[in-house]
Amino acid sequence: MDKSEILNPNDRSVTLILSHRCNLNCSYCYQKHEKRDNSSMSLELAQELLKKEFAKVSPGGNLGIVLMGGEPLIDWSLFKSICEWIFSQEWPVSYRVVVSTNGTLITDEIKDWLRKHKDKIILGLSYDGNPNMQEANRHTGRFNIDLDFFLETWGRQGIKMTLSAETIGDLSNGLKYLHEECEMGRGYKSDIGMNENSISCNIAYGIDLGPKEYYLLKRELTKLIDYYLADGKDFTPATILNMDLSYCPPEVNPASISKYCGVGTAMSCYDTDGSYYPCQYFLPLTQPQENIERIKEFDFSGDVADPACKNCPIETLCPTCYGNNFARTGNPFVRDKSLCPFFKLIFFANCILQTRRLLKKETEKTNKEIYTLRVVEKIYPRLLNDIEAYEKMNPENI
Ligand code: SF4
Ligand code: SF4
DSSP: GGGGGOTTOOEEEEEEBSSSOOOOTTTSSSOOOOGGOBBBOHHHHHHHHHHHHOOOOOOOOEEEEEEEESTTTTTTHHHHHHHHHHSSSOOOOOOEEEEOOOOOOOOHHHHHHHTTTTEEEEEEEESSSSSHHHHHHHHHOOGGOOHHHHHHSSGGGOOOOOOTTGGGGHHHHHHHHHHHOOOOBSSSSSSSSSSSTTTTEEOOOOOOOOHHHHHHHHHHHHHHHHHHHTTTTTBOOGGOOOOGGSSSSSSSSOSSSOOSSOOTEEEEETTTOOOHHHHSGGSSTTHHHHHHGGGGGOTTTSSSGGGGGGGOOOTTOOOOOOHHHHHHSSTTTTTTTHHHHHHHHHHHHHHHHHHHHHHHHOOOOHHHHHHHHHHHHHHHHHHHHHHHHHHHOOOOOO
């Protein structure tokens, strides 16, 4: 969950881990398969936890209820019982049930139920590009998933496409497939970020990437800039090329860094046995045992800035994950720097695409667009400098 998902300061989110089981074995999954067990959360425990979490939301706020696994639909009977109980109660504040699924377990019976309740529950489909990419990452083909059902039922929701080391070199093919064959992101929208029916595309956390993948990403981003700028290609770019650069203040050292997500403050996560964690990335299913014993050492409401990032031009928008940091560096607030060259390249590509798009624009620019150009003017040379230094140290050799 990123910062855009908790907009109102009164909003909170609770994640219930319904079970650890999953029917797939995705190459980039951060949950350790050897740690999976057959436990499930009971309906009674889910009820007790939800009552407690509703009571924490201030008037006017909203509770995001995230039902997760493993694959959350693997125990359909439990999933349905929890949802129907939620829907049957009077709650003091509004809520929405949010589920991220691999989409492979949705039978006709489940579709009927979901259509009936689509105003109270949103299913986000995780779908990794074209059929080859889906096969490489998740070992399941295009036709195990009824993509049309998701688009018809929650057309606004868009889909989530995750890149692994195996699929990064297929990025442009995957996005072209989703835009052109699956009608995703059709119609350019000038609002940056997740637009209706758009593609949320990011590199998986916790995987090992090196210069080979860096140069593949560079090649793919170059192709995509041309693709999105071509006449007649009227698509809203996937989020990897649609970042809101106005979040990067042009000053070299911004006064403060806000937390990237609500981990440990606006969010709670409960494992199948009811144990509390700051978010799902802090579960024993994901973290080494020695980290689990140290979670209490960290204050998620305090300063989350990493001093080593202080001079980075994209510090304010760099998509860090505190759970991944914890697993990779032993401290949630010490960022995993292995992805730095990749993030800088992505931001650099955003600068190029967004500037070209804005310079081509015939109508008057908004204040935000003018500010974005100002930001680009400041961060572009600094990013170029960092990129050149990385490439000098790691020459292309593929
Ligand atoms: S790109 Fe690297 S240095 Fe820059 S903010 Fe992100 S983690 Fe820090
Ligand atoms: S720490 Fe990572 S997984 Fe947890 S809420 Fe933040 S971004 Fe999401």
